[in-house]
Amino acid sequence: MTFDVQQIRSQFPVLAREINDYPLTYLDNAASAQKPTAVMDAMTSQTERAYANVHRGLHTMANETTEAFEAARGKVASFLGAPSDKNIVFTRGATEALNLCAYGLAHMIEPGDEIIITQMEHHSNIVPWHFLRERHGAVIKFVPVTDEGALDLGAYKAMLGEKTKIVSIVHMSNVLGTVNPIKDMATWAHAAGAIFISDGTQAAVHMDIDVQDLGVDLYCMTGHKLYGPTAIGALYGTSATLDKMQPFNGGGEMIEDVFEDRVTYNDAPYKFEAGTPPILEAIGLGAAIDWVRQFSSEDIRQHEMALYHAARDGLADMNSIQVVGTTADKGPVLSFNLKGAHAHDLAQILDKYGVAVRAGQHCTQPLMARFGIHSTARASFGIYNTLDEAERFVEAVRKAARFLA
Structure with missing residues (x-):
């Protein structure tokens, strides 16, 4: 258009x-953007035409709602350049996505292991890593920011080492507007054997995102800054990374079998989506993506x-x-x-x-x-x-x- x-x-x-x-x-807009009628109409129409819980029902409206919900997952996958919709986990937003990353990877952290973030991170990409510092003995290192608002890449490369287990860096700063060279930073992190995560909350609104080209292991976005609803976001993960991660919440949908003495978990992305998901919000996010992508x-x-x-x-x-x-x-x-x-x-x-x-x-x-x-x-x-x-x-x-x- x-x-x-x-x-x-x-x-x-x-x-x-x-x-x-x-x-x-x-x-x-960096805090929360307004919503076009296309988003509001999509959510209202789904409510008026066919609303039911997803995945569990065999009746017509349950199937129709599930189709709309999973279609939205596919739209997110396409929007982020993911290879499959199975690489997309729906969350309540980027904050929950980053907490999911920290919790899901916590079992890999031992005392003295290092997590690298930066001075320009949102609290959502700082506090979850402090949980790992407090509970698992991780050491957090902060990449310094220059007077102009760029990352000191020399300092970043010097920080990387055999103790580095996780690197989590914002793609675009919500205060400075700085766009960080995530692709290069991911390459350097992987050379050190670390998992690389990026907070794409702002970047996904203003840039074309191709997570495969960026080479990230995990990448999050939120809906309400992308002209979509609140209480919906998504986490992209490579299949290998999602397989390594432990579930964040327990309940329905995320399990395969439940016995008195054990449980077995569903495959990704469903093992991370316990309980009734934000159905209408996910459909609204899909509508927001459709709306934005016409331009x-x-x-x-x-x-x-x-x-x-x-x-x-x-x-x-x-x-x-x-x-x-x-x-x-x-x-x-x-x-x-x-x-x-x-x-x-x-x-x-x-x-x-x-x-x-x-x-x-x-x-x-x-x-x-x-x-x-x-x-x-x-x-x-x-x-x-x-x-x-x-x-x-x-x-x-x-x-x-x-x-x-």
């Missing part, structure tokens, strides 16, 4: 809202980056603005501070003009500490944002700076 931002916007009813008598300028990914990227540069350039002459994350290879995320003002105060003033941005630590406290700051304001651009909105954002920041001066 031809990329027409106004036609795209017409599919998001919420964007017609006004906030404080100003047109809504929604720039909090050229290059058109989307060029559009979003044009908005980022318009916003960044619009603030360039303001000496009071400190931008955090200035690498050349990055996504459409602008994190910044206004000198002398708290990010929360800035965000509240922008809201008075209808501009919605995020403010806080963005679940990246180690990254904030690395830059010696408490928090940032963050404007993040999506497929439905416009140049007018980027300009309204700049104007609102200038008004806020005058008010807070």
